[in-house]
Amino acid sequence: MSALFSRRSNAIFRLVVVLLLAGANGALLGAMLYWRTPYGTGQQAQIAQPVQFDHRHHIQDDLIDCRYCHTTVDRAPSAGIPPTELCLNCHSQVWNKSPLLDVVRASWFANRPIPWIRVHKLPDFVYFDHEIHVKKGVGCVVCHGRVDTMPAVEQVQPLTMGWCIDCHRDPYARLRPPGEVTNMTWTPPPGDPVAYGKELAKKNEVQPRTSCSTCHR
Numbered sequence: 001m002s003a004l005f006s007r008r009s010n011a012i013f014r015l016v017v018v019l020l021l022a023g024a025n026g027a028l029l030g031a032m033l034y035w036r037t038p039y040g041t042g043q044q045a046q047i048a049q050p051v052q053f054d055h056r057h058h059i060q061d062d063l064i065d066c067r068y069c070h071t072t073v074d075r076a077p078s079a080g081i082p083p084t085e086l087c088l089n090c091h092s093q094v095w096n097k098s099p100l101l102d103v104v105r106a107s108w109f110a111n112r113p114i115p116w117i118r119v120h121k122l123p124d125f126v127y128f129d130h131e132i133h134v135k136k137g138v139g140c141v142v143c144h145g146r147v148d149t150m151p152a153v154e155q156v157q158p159l160t161m162g163w164c165i166d167c168h169r170d171p172y173a174r175l176r177p178p179g180e181v182t183n184m185t186w187t188p189p190p191g192d193p194v195a196y197g198k199e200l201a202k203k204n205e206v207q208p209r210t211s212c213s214t215c216h217r
């Protein structure tokens with residue numbers, strides 16, 4: 001190199017290499033930091049849905065269980081978003097003239113699903129499964145917040161790796177009887193919640209899970 005290039009160009013070459021490396025690291029760091037801000041993780045983002053579907057009216061007023069609409073939440077990785085037919089089980093009778101339901105009726109007649117916009121979305125390289133969380137007693141409210149009080153669903157937890165692992169390492173205080181997972185207001189019985197959680201963990205065979213291949217496979 002020193003035979004081909006002058007000392008000066010050698011120094012410039014080194015500088016360029018250093019800057020390139022710094023640039024690549026900087027971009028990676030930037031991307032990682034961005035994902036961790038509420039803006040990057042999608043927390044607090046207001047999403048305008050094609051239909052002003054309001055969980056408050058459906059859960060609080062009508063006491064419909066989450067599983068009536070999110071039918072696969074206890075038996076598949078994905079919770080599932082209800083098809084238009086399910087809305088019309090009720091809305092062919094209730095509010096059947098309301099303009100708020102125009103898009104729902106149009107979807108039915110065109111035989112085309114309502115284009116709901118995703119609120120929660122993990123990167124593709126992460127594996128997530130609703131079924132196991134529901135069966136082992138992690139309540140919807142722990143990860144999704146009080147959906148029953150939200151005019152429009154918002155992401156309330158960061159969904160970062162640190163957040164997932166924090167619970168996987170020490171899930172006990174956040175466990176409940178599996179029968180209570182959709183209950184938005186459940187509280188543990190009086191006493192030590194960790195001891196109670198450990199009892200539940202034993203009964204439902206809950207294991208701490210921190211190996212990388214749990215979520216990256």
Ligand code: HEC
Nearest residue numbers: 053058059064065066069116117118119120140144147153
């Ligand atoms: C009457 C049907 C119905 C019931 C009951 C219902 N949901 Fe939903 N849910 C929907 C529809 C439709 C959407 C898609 C539109 C939206 O995001 O608001 C949705 C969206 C969601 C989302 C956001 C999904 C995403 O895009 O990330 C969450 C979380 C959710 N529901 C949780 C719950 C929980 C928890 C319960 C029970 C406490 C519940 N839902 C009960 C119909 C329902």
Ligand code: HEC
Nearest residue numbers: 051052053054057061062082086087089090094100101104
């Ligand atoms: C089990 C019956 C039932 C099902 C299923 C159901 N709804 Fe409703 N919906 C109601 C009732 C009852 C009201 C009126 C609530 C009120 O006024 O308190 C309502 C109100 C509404 C309203 C207008 C009022 C408001 O602000 O929420 C919209 C929009 C709506 N529903 C959309 C949907 C969509 C979309 C689906 C399918 C994902 C759906 N509903 C499924 C019973 C149902």
Ligand code: HEC
Nearest residue numbers: 066070073078079080120121122128133134138139140143
């Ligand atoms: C351990 C945390 C956790 C629990 C508990 C949980 N969810 Fe989720 N939920 C998530 C994550 C993370 C996503 C995004 C998944 C993805 O992008 O692959 C999600 C996505 C959803 C969606 C969007 C559709 C889908 O499946 O991707 C709905 C609807 C939903 N959850 C409803 C529920 C309901 C209802 C319950 C309770 C019965 C529940 N969730 C319990 C973390 C959780």
Ligand code: HEC
Nearest residue numbers: 127128129132136142159164167171174205206207214215
């Ligand atoms: C509040 C607690 C909690 C949070 C938050 C949580 N998990 Fe879990 N997760 C559990 C428990 C409990 C189990 C069951 C462990 C066992 O007994 O095998 C589990 C199991 C799993 C499994 C194993 C599924 C299988 O069939 O092998 C995966 C994958 C998983 N979680 C992914 C995630 C991801 C990804 C996140 C973050 C987006 C997350 N979890 C957040 C508590 C949690």
Ligand code: HEC
Nearest residue numbers: 032123126159160161162164165168209210211212214215
């Ligand atoms: C409980 C679930 C879970 C476990 C266990 C887990 N991860 Fe992740 N990982 C995630 C989630 C969710 C993301 C995406 C969100 C984020 O980047 O924080 C992620 C992102 C990543 C990324 C992308 C870069 C980054 O930081 O944004 C890398 C690399 C990674 N994980 C490596 C690992 C390694 C190595 C292990 C084992 C030591 C591991 N993960 C264990 C859930 C998990």
